[in-house]
Amino acid sequence: MSSSSTAVLLLETVNFAAEKHRNQRRKDPDATPYINHPIGVARILSHEGGITDLEVLQAALLHDTVEDTDTTFDELESVFGPTVARIVQEVTDDGSLPKEERKRLQVEHAPHRSHQAKLVKLADKLYNLRDLNRCTPTGWTAERVQEYFVWASRVAKGLRGTNAALEEKLQQLFWERGVEL
Ligand SMILES: Nc1nc2c(ncn2[C@@H]2O[C@H](COP(=O)(O)OP(=O)(O)O)[C@@H](OP(=O)(O)OP(=O)(O)O)[C@H]2O)c(=O)[nH]1
Numbered sequence: 599m600s601s602s603s604t605a606v607l608l609l610e611t612v613n614f615a616a617e618k619h620r621n622q623r624r625k626d627p628d629a630t631p632y633i634n635h636p637i638g639v640a641r642i643l644s645h646e647g648g649i650t651d652l653e654v655l656q657a658a659l660l661h662d663t664v665e666d667t668d669t670t671f672d673e674l675e676s677v678f679g680p681t682v683a684r685i686v687q688e689v690t691d692d693g694s695l696p697k698e699e700r701k702r703l704q705v706e707h708a709p710h711r712s713h714q715a716k717l718v719k720l721a722d723k724l725y726n727l728r729d730l731n732r733c734t735p736t737g738w739t740a741e742r743v744q745e746y747f748v749w750a751s752r753v754a755k756g757l758r759g760t761n762a763a764l765e766e767k768l769q770q771l772f773w774e775r776g777v778e779l
């Protein structure tokens with residue numbers, strides 16, 4: 599595929615995600631537009647992970663659309679194709695389960711995800727941990743922040759051997775918190 603059609607597809611994808619997340623905000627005190635997160639996750643993959651796989655970058659832009667908006671996997675498949683839809687599906691929690699179960703399943707399933715899905719997971723965790731270092735979400739205690747680091751390290755353990763650059767950056771954040779990986 600030519601670089602120009604890659605650019606067009608990425609713009610189509612970021613616009614789809616922006617429209618889906620249009621009314622959502624992050625949990626930080628400034629209520630940052632939610633779309634900053636998926637854009638930042640895709641940018642970590644390209645800029646820090648050296649990832650050029652278009653379907654991975656598209657899946658990163660779309661990774662929270664089904665979990666957090668009215669988007670369906672069928673819709674993603676018809677607009678962006680089966681591979682992108684499958685990667686998003688792999689990184690989407692089952693919202694019908696209780697939160698503790700969803701968290702436990704992320705740890706359990708991480709090692710069995712595809713390489714493409716593991717990349718998105720690594721970048722998602724790296725973004726969210728950096729965001730926690732930047733500021734505390736409204737209503738979160740320091741203990742809840744630390745628990746997120748501990749849980750994220752257990753997920754990251756199952757993602758090992760996927761991307762050295764991203765894993766080293768995650769490792770540094772865990773080390774700074776005194777969390778063993
Ligand atoms: N650090 C941070 N996170 C925020 C903020 N606003 C929204 N989030 C989202 O909150 C989720 C982490 O919070 P939790 O309390 O663990 O999860 P919850 O959404 O199920 O309540 C992440 O979802 P996710 O991307 O789906 O990832 P995951 O951790 O659920 O896998 C993250 O993107 C913010 O200001 N800072």
Ligand SMILES: [Mn+2]
Binds near residue numbers: 635661662722
């Ligand atoms: Mn996310």
